Amino acid sequence: MYGFSNTVIGFLNLFTLLASIPIIGAGLWMARSSTTCENFLQTPLLVVSLAGFIGACFHVACALCVYLVVMLWLIASLVGLTIFGFGVTSKGGGVEVPGRVYKEYHFEDYSPWLRNRIHDPRYWNTIRSCILGL
Numbered sequence: 001m002y003g004f005s006n007t008v009i010g011f012l013n014l015f016t017l018l019a020s021i022p023i024i025g026a027g028l029w030m031a032r033s034s035t036t037c038e039n040f041l042q043t044p045l046l047v048v049s050l051a052g053f054i055g056a057c058f059h060v061a062c063a064l065c066v067y068l069v070v071m072l073w074l075i076a077s078l079v080g081l082t083i084f085g086f087g088v089t090s091k092g093g094g095v096e097v098p099g100r101v102y103k104e105y106h107f108e109d110y111s112p113w114l115r116n117r118i119h120d121p122r123y124w125n126t127i128r129s130c131i132l133g134l
Contacts, residue, residue: 051063052067088114090111
């Protein structure tokens with residue numbers, strides 16, 4: 001009974017590994033042409049992923065603990081960033097324009113904090129390079 005269960009789990013893991021190969025390939029392809037937006041995240045996330053891999057494959061409990069703590073922090077940070085993003089853009093919904101298939105967005109509808117950031121040339125140049133992929 002246990003041998004069959006281990007075989008099923010092994011095949012599921014193999015299937016998951018094979019299914020992840022296109023995702024890994026796409027990630028590597030995108031990493032070669034990264035912009036400043038995500039460039040600063042690549043090395044730390046690679047180190048954290050490597051710690052998780054080493055911990056899982058070689059049974060290193062310390063590496064798994066580091067991986068789990070950092071991933072928990074990362075997930076909490078992304079949830080916080082999402083809530084923050086909704087907060088600063090909450091009133092910035094588009095307005096229907098007659099005869100157009102798109103909505104019109106007004107700069108005044110967004111939060112004062114976001115408007116001040118965009119008006120500041122230091123922040124705008126960084127935002128612009130992310131949008132344009134420079």
